[in-house]
Amino acid sequence: MAGGGGQRRCRRLEAEAARAVLGAADTLLFDCDGVLWRGEAAVSGAAAALGRLAAAGKRLCYVTNNSSRTRAAYTEKLRRLGFPPAELRNIFGSAYCAARYLRQALPPGAAAYVLGSPALAAELEAVGIPHLGPGPAALPGPAPADWAQAPLDPAVRAVLVGFDEHFSYAKLCQALRYLLRGGTDCLLVGTNRDHWLPLEGGAAIPGTGCLVKAVETAAQREAFIVGKPNRYMFDCVVSEFNIDPARTIMVGDRLDTDILMGNSCGLTTLLTLTGVTALDEVRGHQDSACPARQSLVPDYYVDSIADLLPALGE
Amino acid sequence: MAGGGGQRRCRRLEAEAARAVLGAADTLLFDCDGVLWRGEAAVSGAAAALGRLAAAGKRLCYVTNNSSRTRAAYTEKLRRLGFPPAELRNIFGSAYCAARYLRQALPPGAAAYVLGSPALAAELEAVGIPHLGPGPAALPGPAPADWAQAPLDPAVRAVLVGFDEHFSYAKLCQALRYLLRGGTDCLLVGTNRDHWLPLEGGAAIPGTGCLVKAVETAAQREAFIVGKPNRYMFDCVVSEFNIDPARTIMVGDRLDTDILMGNSCGLTTLLTLTGVTALDEVRGHQDSACPARQSLVPDYYVDSIADLLPALGE
Numbered sequence: 001m002a003g004g005g006g007q008r009r010c011r012r013l014e015a016e017a018a019r020a021v022l023g024a025a026d027t028l029l030f031d032c033d034g035v036l037w038r039g040e041a042a043v044s045g046a047a048a049a050l051g052r053l054a055a056a057g058k059r060l061c062y063v064t065n066n067s068s069r070t071r072a073a074y075t076e077k078l079r080r081l082g083f084p085p086a087e088l089r090n091i092f093g094s095a096y097c098a099a100r101y102l103r104q105a106l107p108p109g110a111a112a113y114v115l116g117s118p119a120l121a122a123e124l125e126a127v128g129i130p131h132l133g134p135g136p137a138a139l140p141g142p143a144p145a146d147w148a149q150a151p152l153d154p155a156v157r158a159v160l161v162g163f164d165e166h167f168s169y170a171k172l173c174q175a176l177r178y179l180l181r182g183g184t185d186c187l188l189v190g191t192n193r194d195h196w197l198p199l200e201g202g203a204a205i206p207g208t209g210c211l212v213k214a215v216e217t218a219a220q221r222e223a224f225i226v227g228k229p230n231r232y233m234f235d236c237v238v239s240e241f242n243i244d245p246a247r248t249i250m251v252g253d254r255l256d257t258d259i260l261m262g263n264s265c266g267l268t269t270l271l272t273l274t275g276v277t278a279l280d281e282v283r284g285h286q287d288s289a290c291p292a293r294q295s296l297v298p299d300y301y302v303d304s305i306a307d308l309l310p311a312l313g314e
Numbered sequence: 315m316a317g318g319g320g321q322r323r324c325r326r327l328e329a330e331a332a333r334a335v336l337g338a339a340d341t342l343l344f345d346c347d348g349v350l351w352r353g354e355a356a357v358s359g360a361a362a363a364l365g366r367l368a369a370a371g372k373r374l375c376y377v378t379n380n381s382s383r384t385r386a387a388y389t390e391k392l393r394r395l396g397f398p399p400a401e402l403r404n405i406f407g408s409a410y411c412a413a414r415y416l417r418q419a420l421p422p423g424a425a426a427y428v429l430g431s432p433a434l435a436a437e438l439e440a441v442g443i444p445h446l447g448p449g450p451a452a453l454p455g456p457a458p459a460d461w462a463q464a465p466l467d468p469a470v471r472a473v474l475v476g477f478d479e480h481f482s483y484a485k486l487c488q489a490l491r492y493l494l495r496g497g498t499d500c501l502l503v504g505t506n507r508d509h510w511l512p513l514e515g516g517a518a519i520p521g522t523g524c525l526v527k528a529v530e531t532a533a534q535r536e537a538f539i540v541g542k543p544n545r546y547m548f549d550c551v552v553s554e555f556n557i558d559p560a561r562t563i564m565v566g567d568r569l570d571t572d573i574l575m576g577n578s579c580g581l582t583t584l585l586t587l588t589g590v591t592a593l594d595e596v597r598g599h600q601d602s603a604c605p606a607r608q609s610l611v612p613d614y615y616v617d618s619i620a621d622l623l624p625a626l627g628e
Binding site: 039139144145147148164165166167168169170172173176177180195196197199200203204205206207209210211213214215216217218220 | 453458459461462478479480481482483484486487490491494509510511513514517518519520521523524525527528529530531532534
């Protein structure tokens with residue numbers, strides 16, 4: 001027993017254990033990319049597994065750090081790939097959760113300067129928060145003195161950073177100006193800290209975490225992060241459905257987001273190997289005496305969530 | 315005596331002490347912006363003070379983190395603002411030092427992918443390093459899969475990050491791809507970590523440090539930093555002039571770059587209050603028992619380097 005605490009051990013979830021663990025749960029939270037699908041292709045057998053979970057009366061929720069899709073786009077993608085029908089209120093994307101956070105935190109009428117996608121803008125609109133920023137932006141002149149003169153919207157009281165393919169020095173500059181003008185009265189919120197977005201074939205593109213870091217470095221402030229491993233996304237699920245952590249399973253493919261959030265919120269955690277994590281990484285953390293690494297060890301793993309099918313009967 | 319080490323005390327440099335300190339030095343290293351000038355206006359009396367130092371036979375060198383100007387542009391600006399004539403070899407800008415570093419570190423024929431200004435590109439050209447990157451860049455298609463397909467130059471063996479007003483997600487993406495392709499065979503170099511560039515009137519724009527952080531976060535690697543407070547810039551001065559640290563004064567307006575580098579290289583350090591630092595900050599560090607804060611305390615301060623004039627006689 002290292003450090004007086006119990007060592008977490010990760011076991012394969014199969015047969016009797018799978019039936020017992022699933023039987024004791026009433027809610028499952030699913031990360032999406034790498035768990036249910038990869039790009040536009042559903043993980044083989046995943047839709048059937050979720051269909052049986054739904055038929056068995058389990059509540060299925062979807063918790064994703066991806067800020068480039070609205071909740072409506074997720075319900076549509078689930079439908080298109082053959083997953084059981086999902087209602088909007090079961091979808092907890094970081095774009096929606098960021099809008100929900102700002103709705104609580106901002107005074108009425110306050111606006112957000114957004115480094116992010118049209119989907120992030122749409123989720124802000126849906127909760128009635130005025131915003132500006134999405135899309136390309138150019139520097140307002142040739143010299144630094146010009147850049148510091150571009151007009152600022154007096155209503156802006158938050159800078160929100162999500163995935164933004166149009167991220168640029170011009171937008172970073174404007175974000176800093178809002179943060180310097182408002183001081184602590186201007187919120188700084190990031191959708192997530194994922195440093196990569198993995199693509200098929202082992203390629204990767206920079207994730208939102210890179211953009212959040214750039215803004216944090218400019219402003220010399222830490223952002224409030226809505227997405228996993230922060231517990232805010234889980235708190236959104238609790239406030240919507242009043243779920244019991246002890247009867248909830250978090251299913252994900254990333255240790256430092258999905259599994260860490262699940263473990264720190266007291267959920268049962270299940271790693272699937274269809275995404276970015278290999279079992280060797282889990283073993284490395286498990287054999288470490290470091291508490292931070294121990295917190296990344298899931299309770300269980302499966303090769304694919306399709307492996308749950310036998311435990312779910314007909 | 316805290317922690318067994320001597321507490322650094324910062325004293326005003328005037329009268330007899332000024333004559334003694336200047337008399338014992340044969341080289342002075344000057345930061346430029348906030349010390350010699352602010353924007354296009356010379357600090358009043360600064361040119362006269364440097365003129366007398368040069369006449370007294372002191373070697374004057376210029377060490378600046380600004381990566382947006384070539385050495386030639388600095389000699390021209392010094393001339394234009396009435397400072398004593400400077401040779402190229404006395405100018406140590408972070409663009410030039412980065413080129414010098416890559417010239418040593420890269421194999422012959424290797425190229426650099428540059429996030430930076432035309433000046434940074436010009437300094438690379440001057441030392442014979444092929445480069446690509448400066449100027450605006452667009453994403454090569456609408457979807458992430460397209461972004462990971464843009465052509466890569468097979469000769470690139472370094473990513474160099476300087477101040478880049480055209481910094482964009484597209485360039486961050488390309489930088490990450492070079493770093494992932496090359497692994498540790500692809501160097502990651504930053505000109506400096508300044509998080510702000512202060513403008514006249516208290517405004518500020520994001521500095522190179524924000525861009526370096528974005529690339530470091532994407533690549534999950536730490537960059538080698540050429541500029542202050544790293545000692546590489548000082549090492550360039552030593553290898554050019556074989557100076558004696560004990561007979562060298564570092565003059566600057568920033569504690570966390572100029573003064574920290576000077577203190578850690580064993581130089582006498584002199585803070586001037588014409589730039590970004592107020593004396594209260596120095597006192598805060600001085601009264602702290604924290605070694606990291608003590609290392610930011612200069613040996614001396616002046617309101618302006620023009621205050622050195624009386625000690626320099628006629």
